Amino acid sequence: MSVLSKLANVDSRVFYWILFIALMVPFLSPIGFPITIAENTRELYEGITEDEVNEGDVWIMNFGYGVSAWPECHPSVTVCTKALFREGAKIIFMGPHYDVELTYNKIHDTVREDFANKVYGEDYVFLGYITGGESAIAQLASNIRSVYPTDHFGTPLDQIPMMQGVNTHEDIAGVLSSDTGDYGVHFMTQWQAAYGSKLAEIGIAMNGSTDLPRWQAGNYFGLSIGSRGGAELEILIGELGEATTAMDSISVSHLLLIFAVILGNIGMVVQRRSS
Amino acid sequence: MSQILRREAIYALTGLVTVLMLLEYFFWPTAQPWAETIRTWAIIVFNISLGLGAIRLLMQQSMNVQKRRENWQYSAMLLSLFVVMLLTGFAGYFATGLQTSNGIYNWLFINIYTPLGATLYPITGFYIFSAAYRAFRARNVDAALMLIAGCFVMLKNAPVGEAIWIGFATIGNWFQFTGQIPGMRTFSIVGALGLIAYGFRALMGKERGFYAGGE
Amino acid sequence: MWDVIGLWIGWLLMLMIYSYPLYKENPAFRTAEHMFIGVTLAISIITNFSNVMRMCVTPLMQGNILMIVPLVLGLMIFSMLIPEYQWVSRYPIGLLVGTGFGLGIRGTIKPNLQDAIIDTITAPTSGGAMAWFNFLYVAVGLICSIMYFMLTFEHKGPLQGPTRIGRLFIMVGLGGYFGNTVLFRFTMLTGRAQFFLQVLKLIPM
Known part of the structure; x- marks a missing residue:
């Protein structure tokens, strides 16, 4: 079983823990990405x-x-x-x-x-x-x-x-x-x-x-x-205030999600090719 | 006679009220006092009707306790907390006209309701994460378009996207302000047309599903 | 003192709720869940009761006899609990539905049809080629997407192409919707993560 196949079967709770911890980290160590006005x-x-x-x-x-x-x-x-x-x-x-x-x-x-x-x-x-x-x-x-x-x-x-x-x-x-x-x-x-x-x-x-x-x-x-x-x-x-403080946490969680989506799609492609 | 009371009179009431609201707005502004009275009544009826759901839920939970159904202890706890909250709330309301004037009610409101209310709904944040991982996949052109639009909007919403590459914000902004507009506007237009069509069908007595008991 | 206790109880309740996604369904989660229902039910009943008192009963006591009508109509809705007299509850439902339809129809025409269409067909006066591209994208996209919802005709023949394209436009729309939904869900979770750290005094309140 390849690493990607294993990843596809990872328990959802692992992601939940990673997400919850990832949301907290930026509050402890703020990054401060610039924000443009819409x-x-x-x-x-x-x-x-x-x-x-x-x-x-x-x-x-x-x-x-x-x-x-x-x-x-x-x-x-x-x-x-x-x-x-x-x-x-x-x-x-x-x-x-x-x-x-x-x-x-x-x-x-x-x-x-x-x-x-x-x-x-x-x-x-x-x-x-x-x-x-x-x-x-x-x-x-x-x-x-x-x-x-x-x-x-x-x-x-x-x-x-x-x-x-x-x-x-x-x-x-x-x-x-x-x-x-x-x-x-x-x-x-x-x-x-x-x-x-x-x-x-x-x-x-x-x-x-x-x-x-x-x-x-x-x-x-x-x-x-x-x-x-x-x-x-x-x-x-x-x-x-509150929203600006939360933006770092939003950034980290969004990156994590996009990473998960990319990983999921790579896994799908690999599985398709192998089958 | 009973058929008239049970059906026709009700359909007539619905139609009359609908027509009054339309007439007041489009053709007959002098009907405003009548329309206002009906609207005030509707608000009060709506308010009272919210109690129906509460009563049904309480009946169900009471039966759980009474018949010692599985996990009845949770129902007992629900009912106890409900009674405490209700009594203290009414005590506050009848004493000063404001339920939160009761210390116990206010304490429970702030320290039990608030954290639970603020915690329960965000649970969906966890599920959207695993759903994105497992289901958000480019299986065909349609799904690929959805995925691309979704990812760019996410990278636009999160300030980190712009920090990585300014193009993420530019493309994300295009999807946000232009790309998604036809689809979203379609939902508004189609919804509006649907509401109008459904309203007129109901007015002519062809839609009756929303009355209690169907028909 | 009681505030501090309350803060810690709130923190504990949060963990009890999150024990469900982060671990599995367990008595702690169920306890917190039932507590929430009990408290919320009581709050909703009292709030709505006080509102009915304010809007209806007090004016009635002050001599506005007409207020007896919504009170009776409101109570009629509880006949839904008695199968034999369920039909009585259709009167208040009829009033609510009639008001809803009337207000809905008259309110939806201008913003959801007229304004939406005018905005779509108004050609850009500045912005160059990109503005024209966006204008055509939205106009063509809207026409095709609406055609996709014409369900009275089978999507074959001349309708096949536009409806297929319309579906693609809708998918882009749903993608954008998903992206924004993610922001909403994660922001709510962020609030809880912040509260978690605040109670532990790891970050300021």
Whole structure:
């Protein structure tokens, strides 16, 4: 039996161990590969900074991801929150995952310095959990109060200074939807397509393939794709964080996978020839 | 009469709601208050319906314990933890309107739910690795094209690709921004056409599979 | 104190879960798996309950009588558990399906059809030969790929060539999708690898 044939029959767990260890090594000894900025990420960043955002504009930040996708989505969300706050925008936080409160607490951790200068109810508000799919997002566009009569903490929206006069899509300057699932698409169909709302997607890398044509067609003014998008945004804002740190680990694991694919294909060719 | 209540009235309700949503958007904006009311109802019904899955699962787990089925101990543990979490959560909710105000609930939420939630889904990372090794092979032209596109996109996504050879990023970018677009856009267009066709078929009563019990 | 204990419990639970792929199915994995289901069930029930209270019951208590309708419709869905009265649950399902179809149809036309087609057929105004090549690649690719999904006609005769080419374009698309999926899966694993080292204080939290 040749070495390649033996390799073809190696127990999968061997690969799993190698992968898990390989993911850890770059954290212990960082490499720091250079990262270039993709056009879709740059357009996202430019769309939430400088002339594109006016002081006092109200933006929606949708946390459409649970704890498992924190490494994918949260770095981008962190940068976007920082950027919007620094432009003087007000932010409505909300999300369709029942662990949305954990994500809201995490954004307080990762954007601590900016939150320190902001006042709850005046500069930002947390509306909490939303469910109901496309119906909920469509209804949010026409009447926010029917979906959220109160904020997450039970305060009626009418008693929140920032929400005075904010009740439909017309009162929202833009939406940033960060998703593992469909909510970005719901915002696209029920907000952007229906009313021309300004919308950007902070998606998981897996959805990057389906999101890119939409960004090219102008449905999203910008797009961040997974942790790589997060790392690019961290470079753009000039504050390196979680995603940039993770990029070395991503590099090593991807190389390992490509090596495995090459090995598998060589094995196939050798086996074909011998048979 | 019962047939009307069991079938026709339901199909009529579905059709009426669909038409209302379309009318409000395309032809009759003044119907917005009605459409808003229906949407609010739909959100609430959706919310309540999520409890159905939970109840079915709990019934199944309770039966496991009751009948001492194999590995019933795990079901017992699931139910115990569920009860603790539920009681503490409701205690917090009824005391302050916020379930996380209960210390025990909050502690379990942060220290049990979070690590487990963050750990379970990434398991697929392991499987994609062995799947790539065993199945991602250039057996024919189709598979070879998929493999080439996949590898270049991977080398583009990982900063190391660019560090090895700048061409990896250039080619990877081409696959990312142009190469994959026809295929991906096709899925959007075909999906949209499928939804419209299916919607109108349902409106005419020709698709009934989604109702409970089929028909 | 409790935070530190919680951190270590989280670390231990992570190992219990990963004992499945890294070793084999075992009681530790099953325990962690069942714990997750139990906790998640309770969280989802409470969260949805509080949301129904906020959106429906509180307004009802405040005099919005109409809110009785979704409440009753919502409860009707539980008739699915009783075979004899299962048909009752079709009413709320009808409402959900009707809303879904209506919103789906009206929402999908512009972004998924109109915008997608306009973007595909808009010729480049700059970028030279490469831009034109890309434009033609996407346009031809899209037409051929859509033809591949025309399943009412057999892919023979004049349709054979375009559908075969369409299949190749789709394969390239799926390859790109796979490449991006790998990034997603590995990033999630990277987060866990980082947590593993952070709890051991080998890297900063």
